[in-house]
Amino acid sequence: MLKHKIIIILSLVFVVFMTVLFILYLIKDDSSRWMVALGGILVSALPISLLFVKHNPFNIPIIIGFYVFVFCTTFLGSIANFYVDFKWWDSTLHFYKGIFIGFVGIALYKFFIPQGARKDISSWIIFLFVLSLSVTSTVLWEIYEFAGDLTFTQTMQRGGNKDTMYDMIFGLTGGLLISIYSSVQKNHDNLQR
Structure with missing residues (x-):
């Protein structure tokens, strides 16, 4: 199913991206940014839970819109x-x-x-x-x-x-x-x- 593939791909991309940022800012001892990146990892993984429900009520634009919001708040807003x-x-x-x-x-x-x-x-x-x-x-x-x-x-x-x-x-x-x-x-x- 296309929705499942999109959720898996976007979740993995965002989790990996936020994990790299988490490690980078943890090494730099930038506590404000590594905490945001850690939160980004958790929030990016949330839609994976939709894979386990019988009927996912959210369409593809809503799923993509969620990741746009995560990117704009965590990375662009706080980290950048x-x-x-x-x-x-x-x-x-x-x-x-x-x-x-x-x-x-x-x-x-x-x-x-x-x-x-x-x-x-x-x-x-x-x-x-x-x-x-x-x-x-x-x-x-x-x-x-x-x-x-x-x-x-x-x-x-x-x-x-x-x-x-x-x-x-x-x-x-x-x-x-x-x-x-x-x-x-x-x-x-x-x-x-």
């Missing part, structure tokens, strides 16, 4: 210092994350709600589900950044409350766009029946 060098990088990734998690929400909705039952579900329910998933992911990411700054680094929330609010606004905006899309798509599907 894009978070520090480009002030817009963090907010852009929060916007992307809001969109990405919105599409994950749509995939989960289609996976867990049988085709026959979908016609009876309000477009507002889909809108709220997708939006709440995006917002929840934004809040959890901000908690992760806060905890990371308290324990390992002091670089994740350089702007303090202002950074947190911008991140939440951009995450909400990305999620809101996909929530509107899912609601419009649901209404369009209802009109075609």
Whole structure:
């Protein structure tokens, strides 16, 4: 199956890449970067668990989108210092994350709600589900950044409350766009029946 091959290839490439970075920065005694690389190894291997489920609810663009997010946050953002060098990088990734998690929400909705039952579900329910998933992911990411700054680094929330609010606004905006899309798509599907 093509999805399985993509998961295996991307997981292996990212795990090997992050392992090389982990070893390199461990030797250089750069604790901030080797910890990020170690986290990158773990996160890159997560999709392998999808190989063991009977039905994988995520399509190929979502799987690739996950690895784009991992690469942009761990390598470009933290290791290559894009978070520090480009002030817009963090907010852009929060916007992307809001969109990405919105599409994950749509995939989960289609996976867990049988085709026959979908016609009876309000477009507002889909809108709220997708939006709440995006917002929840934004809040959890901000908690992760806060905890990371308290324990390992002091670089994740350089702007303090202002950074947190911008991140939440951009995450909400990305999620809101996909929530509107899912609601419009649901209404369009209802009109075609």
